[in-house]
Amino acid sequence: xxxxxxxxxxxxxxxxxxxxxxxxxxxxxxxxxxxxxxxxxxxxxxxxxxxxxxxxxxxxxxxxxxxxxxxxxxxxxxxxxxxxxxxxxxxxxxxxxxxxxxxxxxxxxxxxxxxxxxxxxxxxxxxxxxxxxxxxxxxxxxxxxxxxxxxxxxxxxxxxxxxxxxxxxxxxxxxxxxxxxxxxxxxxxxxxxxxxxxxxxxxxxxxxxxxxxxxxxxxxxxxxxxxxxxxxxxxxxxxxxxxxxxxxxxxxxxxxxxxxxxxxxxxxxxxxxxxxxxxxxxxxxx
Amino acid sequence: xxxxxxxxxxxxxxxxxxxxxxxxxxxxxxxxxxxxxxxxxxxxxxxxxxxxxxxxxxxxxxxxxxxxxxxxxxxxxxxxxxxxxxxxxxxxxxxxxxxxxxxxxxxxxxxxxxxxxxxxxxxxxxxxxxxxxxxxx
Numbered sequence: 001x002x003x004x005x006x007x008x009x010x011x012x013x014x015x016x017x018x019x020x021x022x023x024x025x026x027x028x029x030x031x032x033x034x035x036x037x038x039x040x041x042x043x044x045x046x047x048x049x050x051x052x053x054x055x056x057x058x059x060x061x062x063x064x065x066x067x068x069x070x071x072x073x074x075x076x077x078x079x080x081x082x083x084x085x086x087x088x089x090x091x092x093x094x095x096x097x098x099x100x101x102x103x104x105x106x107x108x109x110x111x112x113x114x115x116x117x118x119x120x121x122x123x124x125x126x127x128x129x130x131x132x133x134x135x136x137x138x139x140x141x142x143x144x145x146x147x148x149x150x151x152x153x154x155x156x157x158x159x160x161x162x163x164x165x166x167x168x169x170x171x172x173x174x175x176x177x178x179x180x181x182x183x184x185x186x187x188x189x190x191x192x193x194x195x196x197x198x199x200x201x202x203x204x205x206x207x208x209x210x211x212x213x214x215x216x217x218x219x220x221x222x223x224x225x226x227x228x229x230x231x232x233x234x235x236x237x238x239x240x241x242x243x244x245x246x247x248x249x250x251x252x253x254x255x256x257x258x259x260x261x262x263x264x265x266x267x268x269x270x271x272x273x274x275x276x277x278x279x280x281x282x283x284x285x286x
Numbered sequence: 287x288x289x290x291x292x293x294x295x296x297x298x299x300x301x302x303x304x305x306x307x308x309x310x311x312x313x314x315x316x317x318x319x320x321x322x323x324x325x326x327x328x329x330x331x332x333x334x335x336x337x338x339x340x341x342x343x344x345x346x347x348x349x350x351x352x353x354x355x356x357x358x359x360x361x362x363x364x365x366x367x368x369x370x371x372x373x374x375x376x377x378x379x380x381x382x383x384x385x386x387x388x389x390x391x392x393x394x395x396x397x398x399x400x401x402x403x404x405x406x407x408x409x410x411x412x413x414x415x416x417x418x419x420x421x422x423x
Contacts, residue, residue, distance in 0.1 A: 043295045045299075052366065206330075221366075
């Protein structure tokens with residue numbers, strides 16, 4: 001029967017798509033759990049080292065590290081952490097919107113902007129959008145390692161040390177929960193003192209062995225851990241966003257199939273009715 | 287004066303310990319240091335070695351850290367370890383074997399021999415054994 005051949009092929013092609021999206025949903029769900037674990041494990045360290053740095057910024061150290069310098073802002077750098085792959089809903093788009101808004105605010109104030117791109121999507125975005133990309137890295141996979149990121153971050157740190165950049169920000173997605181990911185812009189440099197009041201006043205640490213060696217090591221570790229944590233968290237966001245996006249796609253495919261099936265059934269029924277009435281008409285004519 | 291201070295031990299992989307303790311003994315670059323409540327603000331680098339916590343009531347717990355940083359603030363001490371483990375989770379046989387292997391490498395060294403790495407491995411394994419010995423006592 002030739003009725004609704006096009007509809008049948010369309011239904012079967014949507015069914016194939018649905019199979020793919022539902023498989024991707026399940027893959028993303030399992031990857032998300034792992035990525036979330038990685039994020040949770042790294043969190044305590046990142047938070048503690050952040051607190052320690054906040055304390056140090058309050059101290060009046062014998063050795064002043066350049067990372068604590070607050071200068072007049074003429075040029076700022078953004079480290080934009082995106083995903084490597086697409087099909088994760090509006091995750092990257094929202095992130096870039098937030099970045100562009102922050103950049104525009106700076107440009108309006110006559111502040112130059114440099115970018116360091118982490119992830120294929122942000123590399124491509126700034127290629128099209130036209131940002132001054134200083135360094136980029138991509139394809140870090142699901143288990144990013146600190147060593148992958150150190151190189152590009154070093155570029156930004158060196159610029160800050162030379163006075164070519166006056167502020168450095170990290171833009172990445174914050175994992176609120178599975179349904180919600182929030183793009184955040186976080187200041188990395190200069191280091192800001194924590195807002196604990198009891199630390200105000202003139203005091204300093206005892207340093208062992210000496211302040212310079214110690215602070216250099218600690219600050220490097222700090223920057224590394226903050227950026228690494230941002231990358232790991234963004235990874236968890238990616239998987240969560242992909243899971244949701246694929247779930248929606250699967251549901252939508254289901255709706256489409258239901259509708260098409262209805263149309264197909266109606267057409268088939270109409271054809272049968274027509275045939276019947278033709279036969280009946282033919283018989284009564286004899 | 288307070289008789290306890292809060293101590294946090296975190297490694298890059300996880301949070302190992304968080305709670306009140308009476309005393310902390312850690313291995314700094316310039317030697318062992320003991321921290322009791324009321325200690326002055328201090329920042330130091332740690333080398334591989336055992337960390338001994340004396341809990342309220344006198345119970346002791348031994349950890350092993352492979353290096354990191356120690357920050358003392360009035361009332362709060364934070365230990366940022368590169369890697370950290372509870373002493374009871376350490377593997378004595380593996381540590382002994384690591385020392386033997388590294389010593390063997392030093393004994394018949396090749397042209398491209400990395401003395402620093404072997405020495406670091408010995409130091410780490412020896413520190414693990416020290417932590418284990420303290421734990422057994």
